[in-house]
Structures are given as structure tokens and as C-alpha cells.
Amino acid sequence: MRGLLDKYAAKLVTAGLAEPGDPLLGGLDAELEWNREDDATPVLEEVIGGMGINSILFSRPAEPYRTIIEHLCRGEVSSIRPRDAETRTFLHDLPVVRELAAGPLLEKLRIRKSVIVPGRGIVTWGTVSPEQAFIFFSSVCFACFVKFFSDLLEERRQGGLSSLSRTVLARVLEYLPEYPADVPPLMSGPFGKEEDVYAAVAQAGRLTVENGLVDSFFGNVSLKWRNTLYISQTTSSLDELEGCIVPCPLDGSSCVGITASSELGAHKETLSRTGADAVLHSHPRFSVIMSMDCAEDCPDRGYCHIRCSWKRGVCGVPVVPGEVGAGPTGLCNTLPAAMEDSNAVIVWGHGLFTRSIGDLNGAFRRLLHIEGECRDLCISMLMEDH
Amino acid sequence: MIRFRILHVDLSSRGLHIEEPTPEIMAECIGGKGLAGHYLHPHVRREWDDPELPLLFMAGPLTGTSAPASGRICIMSRSPLTGAICDCSVGGSFGWQLRRAGLGGIVVTGRASAPTGIEISDGSVSFSDASGLAEAGTDLLHRDLRDRGAVACVGPAAFHGVRFSSIMVDGVYAAGRGGLGLVMASRNLKYLTVKGTGSVPAADPDGLREAAEDIRRLVAAAPALMGEYGLRNCGTAACYDLMSWNRMMPTANFRRTFFLPAAGMNSHAFSERWKPRRVGCKGCHIQCKRVGEDGVHLPEFETMSHFSALLMNTDLDAVREANTICNSMGMDTISAGATLACYSEITGEKLTPSRITGLLMDIALQRGEGTLLGQGSRIYADEMGHPDRSMSVKGMELPGYDPRGAMGMALGYATSTRGGCHLRAYPISHEILRKPVATDRFSFEGKARIVKIAEDMNAVIDSLTACKFFFFGCSLEEYAAAFSAVTGLDVSAQDLQRTGERIYFREKMMNSSLGFSALDDDLPSRFFSEPGTHGGGIEVAPVDREEFLAARQRYYTVRGLDDSGLPLGEKIIELGLEELS
Numbered sequence: 001m002r003g004l005l006d007k008y009a010a011k012l013v014t015a016g017l018a019e020p021g022d023p024l025l026g027g028l029d030a031e032l033e034w035n036r037e038d039d040a041t042p043v044l045e046e047v048i049g050g051m052g053i054n055s056i057l058f059s060r061p062a063e064p065y066r067t068i069i070e071h072l073c074r075g076e077v078s079s080i081r082p083r084d085a086e087t088r089t090f091l092h093d094l095p096v097v098r099e100l101a102a103g104p105l106l107e108k109l110r111i112r113k114s115v116i117v118p119g120r121g122i123v124t125w126g127t128v129s130p131e132q133a134f135i136f137f138s139s140v141c142f143a144c145f146v147k148f149f150s151d152l153l154e155e156r157r158q159g160g161l162s163s164l165s166r167t168v169l170a171r172v173l174e175y176l177p178e179y180p181a182d183v184p185p186l187m188s189g190p191f192g193k194e195e196d197v198y199a200a201v202a203q204a205g206r207l208t209v210e211n212g213l214v215d216s217f218f219g220n221v222s223l224k225w226r227n228t229l230y231i232s233q234t235t236s237s238l239d240e241l242e243g244c245i246v247p248c249p250l251d252g253s254s255c256v257g258i259t260a261s262s263e264l265g266a267h268k269e270t271l272s273r274t275g276a277d278a279v280l281h282s283h284p285r286f287s288v289i290m291s292m293d294c295a296e297d298c299p300d301r302g303y304c305h306i307r308c309s310w311k312r313g314v315c316g317v318p319v320v321p322g323e324v325g326a327g328p329t330g331l332c333n334t335l336p337a338a339m340e341d342s343n344a345v346i347v348w349g350h351g352l353f354t355r356s357i358g359d360l361n362g363a364f365r366r367l368l369h370i371e372g373e374c375r376d377l378c379i380s381m382l383m384e385d386h
Numbered sequence: 387m388i389r390f391r392i393l394h395v396d397l398s399s400r401g402l403h404i405e406e407p408t409p410e411i412m413a414e415c416i417g418g419k420g421l422a423g424h425y426l427h428p429h430v431r432r433e434w435d436d437p438e439l440p441l442l443f444m445a446g447p448l449t450g451t452s453a454p455a456s457g458r459i460c461i462m463s464r465s466p467l468t469g470a471i472c473d474c475s476v477g478g479s480f481g482w483q484l485r486r487a488g489l490g491g492i493v494v495t496g497r498a499s500a501p502t503g504i505e506i507s508d509g510s511v512s513f514s515d516a517s518g519l520a521e522a523g524t525d526l527l528h529r530d531l532r533d534r535g536a537v538a539c540v541g542p543a544a545f546h547g548v549r550f551s552s553i554m555v556d557g558v559y560a561a562g563r564g565g566l567g568l569v570m571a572s573r574n575l576k577y578l579t580v581k582g583t584g585s586v587p588a589a590d591p592d593g594l595r596e597a598a599e600d601i602r603r604l605v606a607a608a609p610a611l612m613g614e615y616g617l618r619n620c621g622t623a624a625c626y627d628l629m630s631w632n633r634m635m636p637t638a639n640f641r642r643t644f645f646l647p648a649a650g651m652n653s654h655a656f657s658e659r660w661k662p663r664r665v666g667c668k669g670c671h672i673q674c675k676r677v678g679e680d681g682v683h684l685p686e687f688e689t690m691s692h693f694s695a696l697l698m699n700t701d702l703d704a705v706r707e708a709n710t711i712c713n714s715m716g717m718d719t720i721s722a723g724a725t726l727a728c729y730s731e732i733t734g735e736k737l738t739p740s741r742i743t744g745l746l747m748d749i750a751l752q753r754g755e756g757t758l759l760g761q762g763s764r765i766y767a768d769e770m771g772h773p774d775r776s777m778s779v780k781g782m783e784l785p786g787y788d789p790r791g792a793m794g795m796a797l798g799y800a801t802s803t804r805g806g807c808h809l810r811a812y813p814i815s816h817e818i819l820r821k822p823v824a825t826d827r828f829s830f831e832g833k834a835r836i837v838k839i840a841e842d843m844n845a846v847i848d849s850l851t852a853c854k855f856f857f858f859g860c861s862l863e864e865y866a867a868a869f870s871a872v873t874g875l876d877v878s879a880q881d882l883q884r885t886g887e888r889i890y891f892r893e894k895m896m897n898s899s900l901g902f903s904a905l906d907d908d909l910p911s912r913f914f915s916e917p918g919t920h921g922g923g924i925e926v927a928p929v930d931r932e933e934f935l936a937a938r939q940r941y942y943t944v945r946g947l948d949d950s951g952l953p954l955g956e957k958i959i960e961l962g963l964e965e966l967s
Binding site for chain 2: 001003004027028029030050051052053054088089090092106109110111112113126127128129131132135233234235236244248252253254255256257258259260261262264265268323324325326327328329330
């Protein structure tokens with residue numbers, strides 16, 4: 001377990017989710033192991049002993065997440081309810097307790113995957129791997145980031161930002177990293193060998209992460225080569241796709257794609273309708289935020305994730321409803337049609353899909369460009385009030 | 387609170403009475419598997435053919451409500467195949483009808499003087515003479531009885547004494563493993579029907595609706611369920627290519643782990659050939675079963691795997707025919723296929739399609755070579771002087787996942803309370819299907835506690851009588867919300883998990899009282915000495931014996947067992963089970 005604990009402690013830092021030395025991870029098989037010593041371990045040992053889990057994570061979030069989360073937790077808030085797709089689907093809501101003590105932590109962690117302790121940090125857990133705890137931690141940070149900006153946009157629409165909001169926004173913007181200025185080149189098609197296809201998919205995933213275009217390292221990448229679609233596997237980490245790419249024959253003659261990304265159907269249908277060869281999908285934060293910012297007062301409000309009466313767009317990119325996966329309200333029913341008319345589409349509250357021909361260069365370039373535009377737009381809208 | 391009315395049937399006297407377990411018992415047992423264990427425990431040392439050993443049919447607390455995929459039942463008793471406790475979670479509509487008839491379960495004891503049927507319709511229970519039906523196939527019996535509601539019955543194999551006889555529900559849903567069909571036939575009980583017209587209320591309908599929405603949303607997001615190649619679109623046959631791709635398809639009685647012709651015998655091949663439509667359990671929108679356009683049910687993954695690769699058979703028709711025979715005669719397809727593979731290895735005979743189907747009929751009717759084969763691979767291999775050729779754990783034949791390809795699976799097979807079963811720890815979920823996240827399938831690291839946690843969770847799922855497949859997307863978090871909404875009890879996922887630990891530990895206690903110990907928590911020696919089939923960049927080494935034993939030791943520590951795999955007194959007290967020890 002120690003290897004996994006160290007891996008995810010380091011990954012939290014690399015991803016900008018925690019500061020060096022902060023992440024505390026415990027893993028339990030027959031014996032409990034920690035990645036380091038900490039005063040909080042007795043409390044967390046009590047928590048892990050009171051639950052059927054095998055790993056636990058506690059850390060202060062790094063900036064700007066720390067400022068954002070403290071802001072969202074002010075007052076008597078006992079739970080944060082973000083509206084983005086990941087939270088709605090997997091976390092449901094984000095409980096808050098005021099004390100890092102076993103009792104209150106257990107009360108919430110027995111029913112949810114995370115708990116926020118203002119002033120202290122975030123506690124998450126896993127049943128099979130510390131990776132789950134890492135993912136939940138990351139998802140809490142992402143969800144709070146999206147909620148913070150979404151709330152400010154709504155506040156602006158309702159008459160303008162309060163002075164508190166302005167102050168917090170200014171602090172958060174100070175912590176935002178510079179946006180990448182250059183688009184790195186990716187492997188160029190056409191590809192002669194299958195190994196190159198695997199390498200190209202893995203490279204696109206890694207660069208998507210390195211350029212900060214993800215939440216929890218999640219997203220998916222696919223590239224068509226001959227009669228097969230090479231696509232990242234479900235729950236694979238975009239920066240570690242080697243060995244996690246599954247070849248799906250396009251004639252449906254094999255079911256190995258059962259472990260493919262939940263968006264396999266949407267990728268296949270998009271490629272089929274558009275003649276493109278590659279699809280790249282990630283969860284860039286400002287694209288998600290801007291997709292949720294809508295001034296229309298319509299009967300679908302509150303259900304924007306599954307239906308929308310308007311033909312909406314952000315920065316010239318269509319926004320469509322659709323939930324994760326292939327259910328009746330899944331994005332597989334909305335995305336491919338929208339991709340026919342545009343080489344990029346944002347799914348409401350979820351993320352951005354781009355496509356390209358020949359290789360992943362075009363898809364990656366568009367992803368980076370659109371997120372940059374959404375970021376500029378969001379910040380400029382909020383700064384208008386200053 | 388959970389209110390269950392349990393029907394007790396004494397077949398000897400045709401006596402009936404209704405009992406309502408106390409709220410305390412229901413809280414400790416949940417329903418399904420947990421409640422069945424409660425009724426079995428006091429009698430567990432009785433032999434499987436002792437009329438006083440109960441045969442239990444238990445629905446779950448969510449059964450009959452709008453909670454998704456919660457309409458299964460648990461059938462439990464002692465296994466004639468292994469001698470251990472044995473429970474099967476089985477789909478269909480039996481549980482749903484049972485709850486609507488105002489019942490939560492049935493406890494059957496005694497022995498009828500002649501083959502008998504039990505017919506339940508709302509508040510009434512009647513017995514019928516089934517003397518002329520002992521040789522009736524389960525498919526025909528279902529066809530003739532289905533107007534009386536859900537049907538659970540045994541086929542001719544059970545009345546002929548086959549130790550891996552199944553109980554078939556609604557014709558095609560098998561309580562297959564462990565020979566519970568033989569227990570039922572030993573009571574001269576041919577069938578039960580149940581029909582209900584009532585409703586099952588929920589304490590908090592809005593809460594149940596919200597929980598059901600959360601569950602459906604997660605199911606939609608799970609590729610293994612709703613994805614293009616998931617169970618909804620391809621049935622359980624979807625796993626066939628995956629096992630082959632991962633070089634862990636049991637082949638030639640587990641002598642190899644890759645079967646080259648498998649690429650032409652997969653879900654796609656069956657679909658091209660028989661143009662199936664989807665069918666499935668009451669209250670489930672996945673509908674993972676398949677019926678061909680000619681009305682014949684197609685085999686599920688395990689059956690496909692064992693009647694192709696395990697027997698080195700390349701005839702698609704023979705795979706389907708073997709499935710039809712097993713279902714109609716009432717035999718577990720996994721044990722039947724694996725016993726034939728054991729026979730093939732020992733005799734050196736390459737089984738042709740006609741030999742496969744012929745031997746299956748010989749087994750079912752207990753004639754010729756089938757007489758001994760019908761006792762299962764362990765007894766057969768022992769009798770033939772080759773005990774190491776039975777690929778079984780505790781006498782139960784292993785299913786379609788070679789343990790050399792997944793160490794959690796290797797450990798899970800060894801520790802399962804019912805023997806060579808993949809469903810108690812179900813490590814395939816994370817080792818192969820990557821849910822909730824992927825773990826290193828070739829490593830034992832962390833697997834002891836993972837297996838223990840999963841066993842507890844699956845004990846809860848089988849007590850809720852929910853479908854394990856749904857947990858490729860959901861967790862107990864969502865089902866705890868549904869449970870709370872139905873019962874009005876404020877119960878968390880971790881509360882249920884703790885209850886699951888108690889339920890599973892009680893099974894360990896029952897098995898230990900029957901003499902099972904670490905000696906039985908082991909794998910056939912082949913897996914420690916022979917490699918699987920390398921290829922596709924995957925090397926399949928033998929399971930490292932020392933690492934396996936170390937992982938098993940860690941499992942014992944985590945589970946609260948001593949070095950011999952027997953329950954520790956302090957754990958018994960901690961779980962409040964001392965009255966049962």
C-alpha cells in the first residue's frame with residue numbers, strides 16, 4: 001500500500017490540489033500504513049476503524065481551492081450542492097463539518113464520499129484503492145471551483161457582486177496559474193503502425209493534463225485507425241494511458257470495449273457522422289462554468305443538464321444538455337448531432353468535446369483555445385463590475 | 387421498519403404457519419441472504435437430505451417497490467455438492483410476486499410422500515399432486531404453470547440425484563450453484579408458484595424516487611452496464627471477449643488461459659446467428675438476458691465460456707444446446723461444463739458436440755458414465771484416482787475467470803463460503819472491469835481487505851436482494867438511501883456494510899461448525915505450478931504460493947479468523963454473535 005499512498009500524495013501536489021507536505025494518506029490491509037506522521041492520524045484511525053474502507057485521505061486544498069472552499073463554507077452551511085455533472089452523478093452533495101473529530105466525520109462519511117472541514121481540509125476515502133480518495137478530493141475541488149464562479153456569475157446577473165465577493169474573487173484570480181501560451185505539437189498522422197496510434201492517444205491524454213484541462217485527470221480520448229477505434233478505458237487517468245487504451249473494432253465484432261470510456265458511444269457516433277478520426281474530451285473548468293451560465297428564464301430551468309429549450313453557445317461553441325453515459329438522457333443522444341455542425345461542443349455542466357481529422361492535433365488545439373476563451377470571457381464578465 | 391411475514395411450510399404434515407420476525411432480527415438480517423442465514427443457522431449441522439434442514443426462499447426489503455433491480459430472491463440451505471452452506475441469488479419475478487402476495491419469505495421443511503407442488507396466491511396456500519411431473523423439464527413446467535404467477539421448480543436431474551441440480555425460476559433464471567435443486571427434490575417438492583396482487587409500500591415515496599433517480603443516473607454512466615458493449619446491449623456475453631483479451635479464459639480444464647477460436651464464439655457471433663432480443667428480471671431496465679428469434683434462450687457468459695473454451699469445443703450450436711439441456715433438466719451449467727472438462731482431461735477424450743450433449747443427458751438421467759459425473763468433478767476425479775484434476779474449491783467447480791489472471795479472484799475463490807464462486811468477493815469488478823477504480827490484477831497488495839470489504843458488501847446486496855451488476859455503477863450509498871426510504875429507518879451505507887460483515891461472518895461460523903477450515907480455503911494445485919497462456923503482451927505466471935498464503939493470512943486477520951481460518955472468540959463477541967456460537 002505504501003507505494004500507492006506515496007503515488008497519490010505526490011499526484012495531489014503535481015496537480016496543484018495540495019501543497020507539498022500536506023497530503024496525509026492512510027491505507028489499510030491487515031495493518032494500517034501512513035505516508036507520513038501527522039497529529040491528525042489518531043482521529044483518522046478512528047474514522048477508518050469505524051468504516052468498511054481501505055484508504056483515507058486528509059489534506060488542506062491548495063490555493064485557489066482553499067480560498068474558494070472557505071468562502072463557500074462560511075456561515076452555518078452544512079452541505080454544498082454544486083450543479084455540475086460530476087457532482088450530481090457521483091458525489092451528490094458535499095457535506096461540511098466544523099470539527100476534525102471522529103464523531104462528526106463518521107456521521108457524514110458514512111453516507112457520503114467526502115467531507116469538508118473548514119479551516120482544516122478535506123477528508124475522502126476509498127474501498128479498493130487510495131486512488132478513489134484522490135479522485136474524490138480532486139472532484140470536491142473542481143466542483144467548488146465551478147460553483148464559486150457560477151455563483152458569482154449569477155450574483156452579477158442579479159445586480160452586481162458584493163464587496164465580499166469582489167474581494168474573494170480578486171484573491172482567487174491572484175492564485176490562478178497563467179494560461180498556456182503555446183500549443184504543443186502532438187504526433188502527426190497518418191499513422192503507419194498500431195504502436196504509434198497507442199502512443200498518440202497516450203500523448204494527447206498526458207498533454208491535456210499537463211495543460212490543466214481536466215478534473216481528476218478524467219476525460220477520454222479516441223483515435224480511429226483502419227477499422228478500429230482506440231479509446232481510453234473507463235476510470236483511466238489521462239496522464240497514465242499507457243496500457244489503458246482499448247481497441248474497439250468498428251464492426252462490433254468484439255465486446256472488449258466493455259471497459260472503454262463511458263462516452264464510447266458518443267465518440268463512435270460522432271466519428272461516424274462527421275468523418276473525423278479523433279475525439280478529445282476533458283473537463284476544462286471555465287468551459288464547464290460558462291456552459292452553465294444562462295440568463296434565460298425558461299420552464300427547463302433546474303433541468304438544464306437533461307433538456308434545454310434554447311440553441312445556446314459559448315464563445316461560438318454550441319452547448320447541449322446530456323448526462324454522463326448512455327442512458328435515455330445521456331449525452332450520446334445530443335452530442336453527435338451537435339458535432340455534425342461544429343468541431344467542438346460543450347456539454348452543459350460536464351465538459352468539452354473536440355474532434356479532428358487524421359490525428360489529435362486539431363482536437364487538442366481547439367480544446368486549449370476554447371478553454372482559454374471561456375476563461376477570458378468569464379473573468380472579463382466578473383471584472384466588469386470592478 | 388421492515389415487516390416481513392414468513393410462511394413456514396411443513397411438507398410432511400402439510401402444516402402451514404405465518405411468523406413475523408422481530409424488528410431486531412430484521413435489522414440484523416436485512417432480508418434475503420441475511421434472513422435465510424438466520425433460519426438456517428440453528429439447523430446447519432443437519433445433513434442436506436435431512437427433512438428438518440430448512441430450504442429457504444427469501445425476498446428483500448426493496449423487492450416489490452420501485453427501487454431498481456431489487457426483485458431477486460435468495461435461496462439457501464446446505465449444499466449436497468460441497469457440504470457447506472449454500473445460497474443463490476436468483477432473478478425473475480418470484481420475489482416480486484412473493485412480496486405482492488404479502489410474504490417476505492418461505493421456510494420449507496419436511497418431506498412430502500410424493501412429488502408435490504406448493505401454490506401461493508395472495509393469502510391462500512395449497513398443495514398439488516406433482517407425481518406425474520418428476521420427469522418434466524423446467525421449461526415445460528414453467529410454460530404450463532406460468533398463469534399461476536412466478537414459478538420455481540426443479541428438473542429431472544434433481545429427482546435423479548445430480549449433486550449440482552439447480553432450482554429454475556420462471557424457466558430460465560437459475561439458482562444454479564451448489565445443488566439446491568437436489569435439496570428441493572429430496573423433499574419431494576417439484577415446484578412452487580406464487581402470485582400476488584397487493585402492493586409494497588414505501589415509508590418515504592419521494593425519498594425512494596430520488597434514490598432511484600440517483601441509481602439510474604449512475605447505471606447510465608457505467609460502461610459495463612449501459613455502454614455500447616455493456617450488459618444492456620450485449621448481455622453477460624459481453625464478458626467473453628474481455629476474458630479472452632486478458633488471457634484469463636479457462637481453457638482445456640484450466641490447462642490454458644486462451645482459446646484462439648473464442649473470437650468467433652462471442653456475443654457478436656451469437657447475435658449474428660440468432661438475432662436475439664433482450665429480456666430480464668422484473669424491475670430491471672438493463673434486461674441482460676437474450677432470447678433468439680426462434681424463442682430459445684441464449685447462454686450467459688459462464689455457460690458460453692465453459693461449453694466452448696473449457697471443453698475446447700468450437701461448435702456454437704453445441705454451446706447453445708448444452709445450455710438448453712442444463713436449463714431444462716435443471717443442472718448448473720458451470721459445474722456441468724467443468725465436470726465434463728475434468729472427464730475429458732482424465733480420459734483423454736476430446737469431446738465432440740454430440741458427446742457433450744449426450745453426456746449431459748446421461749448425467750441428468752443418471753445413466754452410464756453420467757452416474758458418476760453427476761456427483762460433480764471432485765467425487766469423479768477422486769474415484770478416478772486423479773483428485774488434482776477437479777478444478778474446484780470446497781468441491782464447487784470454478785467459473786469462467788482463471789485465478790492466475792487476477793489475484794483478488796484467486797483469494798476470493800479460496801475464501802468464499804460456498805466454494806469456487808466468483809460472486810462473493812467479485813474482484814472482477816475492479817481487477818478487470820475497473821470499477822470503482824482499477825486495481826493491479828497481478829498483485830495481492832491490499833487484496834485481503836478489499837476481498838473482505840467486498841464480501842461484506844455483497845452480503846448486503848444479496849440481503850437486499852438487489853442485482854450485483856448494478857454495483858458496477860452504484861454503491862451502497864445510493865441503495866442505503868433507497869432502503870431508508872422504503873423502511874423509514876435512518877440507515878447509512880456504512881451501517882449496512884457493518885450488517886453485511888455480521889451476515890458473512892455468521893456463514894463462516896456455520897462452515898467452521900461443519901468442519902471447514904484453512905485446509906479448504908485453497909486452490910487446486912495446478913494454479914500454483916502451471917502458467918497460463920502468454921500473449922498479447924500479457925504474461926500469465928502461476929500464482930505464487932507464498933504470496934497467496936500470506937494474503938490469505940492477512941485476510942484471516944482482517945476477517946477475525948485464527949490461523950486455521952476459524953472464527954475468533956473476540957470477533958464473535960464484537961459482532962454480537964455469541965449466542966449463535
